[in-house]
Amino acid sequence: MILILDSFFTGSHKYWGLELKRRLPFNVDLLTLSGKHWKWRMEGGAYELAQKFKKLNVKPKIIIATDMVNIPLFYAFSEITTEKIPCIMYFHENQFAYPISNLDTDKVLKRDNHYSFINLTSALFVNQVVFNSEFNKNSFLKGADKLLKKLPKNNIERKISNEQIIFPGVDVPRENLKKLSSTPTILWNHRWEYDKNPDLFIRGLKHLQNISIPFKLIVLGKGTEKKEIKSKIEKQFKKELIHCGYTENKKQYFKLLSEATHLPVTSMHDFFGIGVAEAMSYGCYAVLPNHQAYPEHLINNSESGILYDYPDGFNTALENSIIHNKKGTVKNEFLFENVIKKWTQLISSLC
Structure with a gap:
């Protein structure tokens, strides 16, 4: 044993x-x-x-x-x-x-x-x-x-x-990876807490709104079901929002991952990033900070995402990833x- x-x-x-x-x-x-x-x-x-x-x-x-x-x-x-x-x-x-x-x-x-x-x-x-x-x-x-x-x-x-x-x-995806919409769909699948820097994420989304780049939005992760957070997101991104709130149902979670196309990550810290690997396995193109464990997701896998200088380079990297639409994959080692x-x-x- x-x-x-x-x-x-x-x-x-x-x-x-x-x-x-x-x-x-x-x-x-x-x-x-x-x-x-x-x-x-x-x-x-x-x-x-x-x-x-x-x-x-x-x-x-x-x-x-x-x-x-x-x-x-x-x-x-x-x-x-x-x-x-x-x-x-x-x-x-x-x-x-x-x-x-x-x-x-x-x-x-x-x-x-x-x-x-x-x-x-x-x-x-x-x-x-x-x-x-x-x-x-x-x-x-x-x-x-x-x-x-x-x-x-x-x-x-x-x-x-x-x-x-x-x-x-991480698992090999069971869902059909064919995306349902031609509009870029941005995913947040992390805890909604300080160390994940959701404020930077929100500023990036507002930047896209300000320069009239259309997108859809899926917000997952613990904390996103809280009334004050959910109402704020629903108010600011009413037109773009597909889903907001934490789900423990794995089938629903992976279904939502399969609908997303882009994963912008604004975290200050991560020793690996299971949520990042899961999203990339479902074809999400990753916008990752050039620090902590995040670059390891793109070693020998550079076509699946982009690294940016944290935090100042986020808006530009997010904008470029949306304009030049690409598909991500997860590394075989994961x-x-x-x-x-x-x-x-x-x-x-x-x-």
């Missing part, structure tokens, strides 16, 4: 865990905690998970634990070792590069890098480290080196075991068929 361990099981973590369980050619179980109170999950989640682990009737051959787990603490509380049960650590994000809210008390009080250090000690402890993007890997290694130089004199060496990149994975092959090879090598 392969055990997936996650103390913050929600969003992209939950999507990834459930898909691995469903697709891997092994018996896979999940041992998780709900995605609430992330700091407490990194601090105390290891103890709670260990108590659950001790009650398992069958112990795993391998554990795949996410970056939200204090892995050395979990192994100590569970009274197991990596020699008997090897551990693969999967980084969905890393605390060295994760943006901190201005309201965060640790930031206000200028506290230390405690949560980053949990990531580092876990990575030093495990048998294998896997990242979900090149950006995630590079920012973690850079942050780890920087932190170690700040610490008091020590003999800690940043020796990470054979780090690999395995993308989260498809589950190839992702599962890499996971199968890695797990088999440790069994």
Whole structure:
């Protein structure tokens, strides 16, 4: 049995865990905690998970634990070792590069890098480290080196075991990719929150209105169903709007993706971008910031999108993408068929 361990099981973590369980050619179980109170999950989640682990009737051959787990603490509380049960650590994000809210008390009080250090000690402890993007890997290694130089004199060496990149994975589209309208249809399929910079997205749409470029609009993602947000979008883009509001129904979600033609992304931060890959798999042409993990979507795939200088280059890039209408595709490396092959090879090598 392969055990997936996650103390913050929600969003992209939950999507990834459930898909691995469903697709891997092994018996896979999940041992998780709900995605609430992330700091407490990194601090105390290891103890709670260990108590659950001790009650398992069958112990795993391998554990795949996410970056939200204090892995050395979990192994100590569970009274197991990596020699008997090897551990693969999967980084969905890393605390060295994760943006901190201005309201965060640790930031206000200028506290230390405690949560980053949990990531580092876990990575030093495990048998294998896997990242979900090149950006995630590079920012973690850079942050780890920087932190170690700040610490008091020590003999800690940043020796990470054979780090690999395995993308989260997206499906081959099941819907007909033939677009229903000749008018460009712009898609937003992200959380409607500060770090995704929806204000820049709205300014870009208004720019298109001001220069009389016609378009249709589909707005998805958590937060877009809120009354104040939905009413604002409906008022400003009444003529263009096809849909506004979050949908948990996957069939409806992918149907709306299949109707879209363009994906402008205004996010300040992303360690991968599952929503971007999903939209591109449905033929959306991507307008992406030239930072974070976004350029990786266009490596060996440059005809599927455009990179812009963030944030000032957004309006021009959006306008050009609409005028010169092209179709996007997702990289083969992002498809589950190839992702599962890499996971199968890695797990088999440790069994």
